Amino acid sequence: MDDKGLMEKLSLNQITTEQWGVQEAVDGCVRAEIPWISVWRHKVAEIGLQESKRILQASGMKVSSLCRGGMFPAATAREREERLEDNRRAVEEAAELGTDTLVLVCGPGPDRDIDTSRKWVADGIDKLVPFAQSYGVKLGIEPLHPMYAADRSVISTLGQANTIAEQYHPGQVGVVVDVFHVWWDPELYQQIERASSRIVGFHVSDWVVPVPDMFKGRGMMGDGVIEINRIRQAVQTAGYHGPIEVEIINQAIWDRKGNEVLHEIKERYQQHV
């Protein structure tokens, strides 16, 4: 792909500029000529759904996804129903904000029984699908790095995500490939191929050595060891031609000026994605 084609896919995942609210992030992207944005629910909640929608529409920006639904496992049936209800709200918000993709971070288990928690994830998705479909929203299962299996998601590999997604039509459930979470997987390229026509999101950042923090330790593209370009090409070969989100959760980046960060993102994206 030529550089122009690639730049047209660039999306700012809003968590990368956690220091900014929705208005600032949108203004920053417009200034930096970044055409897409992925919106986080806690940022939407700060100013309300309608105001967020107004800002996004006025800017002309396209919304690549809403982050995030999921968190399905919980100790009691009542809590699991509450989680599901929250996912329904997330679907409504996604539709209202003008994106057809809700990213799912599936959740950790409430206890030591990881198999049952994985079953609760599958059950939760199964219950959510008809509701999401009625809003024209696809569910994107994002496997998280295994180091988050105890506190963020029991779905740790693209293989697991594919196995769940394959139960549904590609327009209902897909997978999200985030290089930070999957780069180490010996089955990576095989599972990307298996996900053909089901990839609904592609996220980039980097794995720096040593990782500065378990949660807020993702690196800028080019600063780490991930073969980002190789993975991007594999995802493209598997039929994904949608937006590419830069999603960097990193305290040092949050402490910088947002405009500088966007400038660097564009440079690194061109060089390394």
Next chain:
Amino acid sequence: MDDKGLMEKLSLNQITTEQWGVQEAVDGCVRAEIPWISVWRHKVAEIGLQESKRILQASGMKVSSLCRGGMFPAATAREREERLEDNRRAVEEAAELGTDTLVLVCGPGPDRDIDTSRKWVADGIDKLVPFAQSYGVKLGIEPLHPMYAADRSVISTLGQANTIAEQYHPGQVGVVVDVFHVWWDPELYQQIERASSRIVGFHVSDWVVPVPDMFKGRGMMGDGVIEINRIRQAVQTAGYHGPIEVEIINQAIWDRKGNEVLHEIKERYQQHV
């Protein structure tokens, strides 16, 4: 298994008492009636191989393994040969110290090309096998948690370890199952079954939430989310009846009195392993 049978398998992996040298660790185990010990090379180096051997023999303790060989990938052929030479020394030390098992931490890649580094691991093991066999030493491939793929080992799953080990006779190359590294793996029980007759080591600790440190953050059995007893039973069903090493890399434990730590290990081992 009855408790007595289990206690007879208990082994102190020496890194758990990093505050102690070989003599102190051996004395501590004798006092605590822990019958096995796994020895680390940097501790042996502090006092020399012959002195370490003398201490171990005088104590009557059994040596479950030597930690560690591996670290095969390197940027140049010359460096890779140096790594191999170091592995040959590790094999000699294992034989001299009276254990038939050398644990392999296979090493990170020197660059972004993880596939080539994985090939170098397989090549290194292949070259080491005849030498190790001539000393009666088995190579135990220990898959490390994927969060160490960039700085400790490109072998991240039991599946990968099995695929390499299966190229050899079970008396030459086996796998080491460490619950901290593999608990999250959706293929865990299937891969333990696949490893039947090839498991040459079993390590326990726990995954606490949140993990206090990427490297020195392992927990005491019972303090975390790992189904240790379930994994122990699976390993046993797969034919492993050897020593069970308690391997906890944790600064807070290193800051405690070694004797107290051994006392707690015995309690937790009885309750949770």
